[in-house]
Amino acid sequence: NTSTITFNPAPAGYGIKFVRKIDGEEVIVPALVDYVVDLSRGTTLGIQHNGKEVRVQTVEHVMAALYGLQIDNCKVELSESEPPVCDGSSAEYVKVLLKAGLVEQEEQREYFVINEAVRYTNEKNGVDIVALPTDDYRITVMIDYHNPALGSQHTGLFNLEKEFVSEFASARTFCFLSEVEMLYNQGLIKGGNLDSAIVIVDKEFDDKQLKELQEKFNMKDAPVLGETGILNDSALRFKNEPARHKLLDLLGDLSLAGVPLKAQILAARPGHAANIEFAKKIRALYKKTSPLKRFQIDKNSESVLNINDLLKIMPHRYPFLLIDKIIDIDYENKTILGVKNVTMNEQFFTGHFPGKPVMPGVLICEAMAQTGCLLLLQTLDDYTQYHVFFMAIKNAKFRKPVIPGDQLVMDLQMLGKKFNSYMFKGTAYVNSQVVAETEFSAAVIKKEL
Incomplete structure (x- = not known):
């Protein structure tokens, strides 16, 4: 049967x-990794x-076309169970979508920001995706x-908007000649052609085997092995x-995580099975954080x-109280979300630095520590009877400068306890982007009577 695909706004x-x-009834299948049922x-x-x-x-290939064009909302109607194969790439889908035209919607686009390494490894198959x-x-x-016959190959996409259509959308699927008969017998490529x-x-295939290929794929002429290493000496679109x-393929599979990503993906020997396992990891992390919209905090969020x-x-006072409000506390998961509105009135900007004010990284860490301290005090029976002191800090990283006018959002999680010391992990954001992260420990000391 001839398959038809229709992209609807x-x-x-x-x-x-x-x-x-x-x-006669419309059946909706969400394009999410939760609904993957086969990867053969x-x-x-x-x-x-x-x-x-x-x-x-x-x-x-359909999903890659939509993601590559940054289309977040689309109703994709299919007349059959499989989209048209076209030329084995995303090029035809991209062409028809661009011809129809894209509309920018008013709502702000939501991204899932990867703030720490996420990895999938399959040692048996040499697969590593991070x-x-x-x-x-x-x-x-x-x-x-x-x-x-193929060897090792590398490629990279570094700007979706500039490179996807011209450099990747038209790259065709491939297989080895040694696989063709097996795939045909399994019913996996009966609709395919050269x-x-x-x-x-x-x-090597002899003339008899090539004739059999011609018959199986209803080809006008028998294929030839050629001289280029590609059956029929077909020209490659890219080296x-x-x-x-x-x-x-990876772009399309990862789009099933259901949210645009801000991440650098490094993939060695990817394939659909590995891609989907990795997409499941990404979606699980997204689902864990999305209910609180932890990385997109509105300036007027209720306290x-x-x-x-x-x-x-808190025992701290101006100018050293570095939290303005708490907008979420989750006692079950031991997390807290604090906000610091950074203004030009901060005393430290006088000397750090004249003419180019930047919030000191050590004070960003202090703000995160104060947020974690508040979570810790809230878990004690009577917080008025205790002091909390910084003990150690490690793995501190500063990714972007924080300047006057920024709103610093601090996401803290209590990792565990050992005797009277507590371990925390903190990440600070500005405009949904990670600006700093660290791990630290704090000690609870009973006040002297």
């Missing part, structure tokens, strides 16, 4: 959803409907199938087109504890 907050009509040769989503599973197969903190979205991919994949010649296609409350609890 959707309101802000809709996300990406695939829609199939089953017995691509990424397949599925959902139960009237006791049966409704599937959408090989969604990665996400590292950065202010934008970058992907670097290395592939190596231990097959001399126009929708690069076939890398990694073994490292296989690596670029694996990056395209759990205001400045007058803080003055009753």
Whole structure:
């Protein structure tokens, strides 16, 4: 059957959803990693409907097109279970989307900011995928199938807006000639042809075997091994087109995390199974933090504890009280969210630095420590009977300067306790971007009577 795909506009907050009509009824399959049901040769989503599973197969190229064009909301209608294969890349999807035109919606785009390393490793297959903190979205991919017909290849995408359409969207899927018969017998490429994949010649085929390929794929002429290492001497669009296609697949698979990322992705030998496991890790972290919108705090967020409350609890006073309000305390998970409005009136700006005011990193750490101290005091039976003292600090990192006018949001978690000392991990944000992070410990000392 001929497959048709229709991209429809959707309101802000809709996300990406695939829609199939089953017995006249629309069945919606959300484009989320939670709905992945098969990875045998691509990424397949599925959902139960009237006791049966409704599937959408090989969604990665469609998802890559949408993510690469930074489309967050779209209703994608399919006439069949699989989108049109086209040429085995995302190019045709990109072309039709750009022709239709893109509309910028009023709502602010939400990003999930990776603030610490997230890693997936499969030692058996030599797979290693890691996400590292950065202010934008970058992907670097290395592939190596231990097959001399292809060898090792590398590629990198460093600017989604400038590079995706011209450098990656048209990279086609590929397979090895030695795989073709096996894949055909498994029913995984019966709809494919030489126009929708690069076939890398990694073994000799005689005329009889080539004739069989012609018949299986209903080709007008029998394929030839050629001289370039690509079946039929088909021209590559890029010297490292296989690596670029694996990056395209990774882009599409990671979009199933359900939120645009700010991260640097480094991937060695990625594939759909590994990509999806990694996307699950990202989505789990996002779901853990998104209910509180921890990285996008509004300046008018309602206080759990205001400045007058803080003055009753904290021993610090101006100019050394470095918290203005607390906007969330989670006693079960032992986390707290504090806010410091940084103004030009801060005394330390007089000397740090004249003409270029920058908040000292040590005071950012102090502000985080005070926030953690407040969480600790709130867990004690009678906080008025105790002092809390800094004991140690480690792994302090400062990523961006904090200047007058910034709102410093401090996210603290109590990691554990040993005797009378408590361990904390803190991350400070400005405008949803990490500016500092550290780990420290504090001691609780009973006041002398």
